[in-house]
Amino acid sequence: MGRASVFIWSDEVLRGIMDEFSSWDVLRNLLLSVPWTLLLSVIAFIGGTAIGLLLLVLRIWKPATAGWFISWYVQLFQGTPLLMQLFLTYFGLGIIGIDTTPLMAATLCLSLYSSAYLTETWHGCVVSIPRGQWDASASLALSLNEQLRHVIFPQALRLSIPPTVGLVVQIIKNTSLASIIGFIELTRTGQIITNITLSPFFVYGTVALIYFVICLSCSTLGRSLERKFSFQQ
């Protein structure tokens, strides 16, 4: 479907209707690309969560062996630009011999990138739970599994909602960089339409507005989620 989008937005086709590109057309075409942004965001979040949770559990189970590996993993993704990571994933996959599309490379890279931030944040939430909770649950003869499942994770979950929502917003904003490796989402569409209409002020302004609405909605949703969870004390 990604490739089909490239065809639809080819320059020749669009130049033909250049003169009739009204403001409404701009908005409509931008909004049509929003589902791609959201798709990439959702996949990256799901992928990031899966990997992140795995790393989190690994870190708690075997802190000695897994610990340094995971901190290097996190350091790598937090200490290098996402743009470079995207390029490396895209060209790296090609070198391994995998014929990759921008969507594939973007999803893989963003999932790994998000997993690093998510696991670090969640680990911070687990670690911030007072020692007393661990002591009390251990004194009740709970196994590590049971401790985590019934005492630690529920509390950590509540603590983790605000920062996780923040990371979701970050993921949505980061999808904009996928445009650079050719994935057609909101930012790339904005660039294409700007080239046609030659009105970057209006087009990029509108793009910014659309991102703003999406991100702000997420933050607001997150806040009500936070309230719902804290109510269930």
Place this chain on the structure above:
Amino acid sequence: MKVIPSQRLLEISNLHKWFGENEVLKGVTLNVDRSEVICIIGKSGSGKSTLLRCINGLEIFQSGEILVKDKPVKCNDAVALRALRQGVGVVFQSFNLFPTMTAGKNVMLAPKLVKHKTIFECHEIAKKLLKQVGLEDKFDSYPNELSGGQQQRVAIARALAMNPEIILCDEITSALDPELVGEVLRVIEDLAKDGVTLILVTHEMHFAKKVSDRVIFMHNGKVHEMGHPNEIFSSPQTQELKIFLSMTESIQ
């Protein structure tokens, strides 16, 4: 021609203050002369600290008047408050030293920023004052390296750096461990001997008896009884004061 400084430094007339619906000061009248040492005692909630904080404008009062050196305290006038506060120093219960500055820098800050003295002058003032409070070797120490008593003595030096004519002390030993109280009170005693005008809110009855010229007992937002420490402590006139003294004596 030598200008004779005025004798009456503080005049409080019929001061009323409300915290919302709650009237905390219900008509306080009080005068303080130069070089007097006044101790204000009373149980918590009697308005002692609030009264002190009204004097230098940290609390806003709704009616009545406060004259400091014949100038009225205007709570809304930032310029007037700054001028007032150059002549009124405060030492707080929780010291409130600035944590990112050394003891010396704490003392040097106000003379530099408000009186625009040179760094060298400020340094000399700070050294002299820290020596006066017995902390000359702690000039470069940070507040978190000092004990409570030492921090409070630095706070006193900081207040003295502006050369104020009145110093207000708001329960300055209440937050200290008992063994550290003495060193702070000794400094205050020396100040009293030097003729500094002091108004102290305190629970240290022995100290009040020893050092003050006048003791004021506050009850329910008013000056309930006032007099020489000998009269107040040995022969209290009102019932409330008798009860208060018996309660504090049983603790001490």
Place this chain on the structure above:
Amino acid sequence: MSKFDFSSVLIAWPLFIDGLWLTCLLTIVSSVLGTILGIICAWIIVNGNKITKLFLQSYVEIFRNTPFIIQIFFIYFGLASIGLKMDAISASLVGLTLNLGAYACEICRAGLMATPRGQIEAAESLALARWQVFLYVMVPPALARVWPALVSQLVIMMLATSVCSQISAEELSYEASFIAGNTFRNFESFVIVTAAYLVLAIFERKLLLWAGPRFLFGQMKF
């Protein structure tokens, strides 16, 4: 491993140095200006009148809820189309500064609001003016409180300079793409540059965490 050919890329090391230089320049200038902007905005939001407060809060929300690439596209291309032209480096600096300013404002505001009331009262009782209380008594401890969070944000901004390559600012990422395009050694070129960024990020974090307490604010333990 014979697939990789780093030598043909490393020959172009002067270009990498040029890019590195611009990256450092962009980082340092925008870090200083952005932090100052953030502190001033935090002060105004806490103390200012309603209209400026609303304006600044909107600025902060807009810059925190839109992607950086769109922000610099808007500044570089969008503003130029309505008459406000600037070169790539200036547009990058404006974008980086405004972006950091928004994040720094939120971070510093949290730090400033945690100032104990007693500190402010003590400073006011010493007859300090409002701006003196802010600058000398409120800001240093606030910075000490939020320093780790602020340093993290500064490192994020340094990494964000890579996006400025998209408006042809010739910093490190731009040079990486340029060399990749010329040598057809995409992977090697980007690996070298990514490694450089990693070293920069580690170095910047260590340097700032060390320098903050030494030069910006005194030691302060909690």
